[in-house]
Amino acid sequence: MNHKIVSTSNAPAAIGPYSQATIYNNVVYCSGQIALDPSTNEIIEGGVKEQTDRVMKNLSAVLAEAGSGVDKVLRCTIFLDDMNDFPLVNEVYGSYFKGNLPARETVAVETLPKKVLVEISCIAYI
Structure with a gap:
């Protein structure tokens, strides 16, 4: 079975040599999303709260295009440029998930693309 590339104009276009997401065996692998407005491609x-909300909206759009949704997310990875932002990110992130919560890891990094404050990737099923 070949993998399928997922692309939607409802989320920012990839800013490098990667896809917004790929699907293989009914599993969606979403690339990290940052706080870019899909209509302008600007931050x-x-x-961090506003950025996290935009990131989650972007991920939701990619998941929808793939035939999935946040209710089907199995695992997320959150990258923060400052671990002190964790409570604020957690508050916004948590508002997107009800019921079965995905597995997750959160990592502090030195710098993120375009110097954003947060990036989130996920794996979901269809």
Whole structure:
């Protein structure tokens, strides 16, 4: 079985040599999303809460295009440029998940693409 590339204009276009997501055996592998507005491809204004909300909206759009959704997310990885932002990111992130919560890891990194504050990737099923 070949894998399928997922692409939607409802989420930012990839800013490098990668796909928004790929599907293999009914599993969706979403690339990390950052706080880019899909209509302008510019970083949204605001702090880490606003950025996290935009990231989750972007991930939701990619998942929808793949025939999945946040209710089918199995695992997320969160990258933060400052671990002190963890409580604020957790608050926004948590508002997107009800019921069965995905597995997750959170990692602090030195710098993220375009110097955003947060990036999130996920794996989901269809």
